[in-house]
Amino acid sequence: MDNYNYGIVGNCSSAALISNDCSIDWLCLPYFDSSSLFAKILDDKKGGFFRITSDNIIEVKQSYITHTAILKTIFETKDGIFEVNDYMPR
Structure with a gap:
């Protein structure tokens, strides 16, 4: 795996690492020390x-929505554009 560009979303109890192609590669629920649900990063x-x-x-862009912990990923395809917003509620 050569992609180390990750965003993080969390809720003070757990967190997820989301790659710049919108893949959740690390997630433990319901707590940080719980067993991993996704562990592709390992x-x-x-x-x-x-x-x-x-x-x-064609292109993927990822950034946080200003003044929030919401990670926005925008996909541009030959057929159009769509957006995925990732966050982790409490």
Whole structure:
């Protein structure tokens, strides 16, 4: 795995690492010290992940919405543009 560009969303009890292609590669629930639900960042083949994606991607941009902990990922495809907002409620 050569992609180390991650955003983080959390709720003071747990957190998720979300790659710049909108893949949740690390998540422990309901607490930081719970067993991992997704752990691709540790093992690319067996770690597990959840990804929202599309065919024919031209560009992906990721940033936080100003003054929030909401991570916004915008996908530009040949068919249009869509946005994914990631956050973790308490």
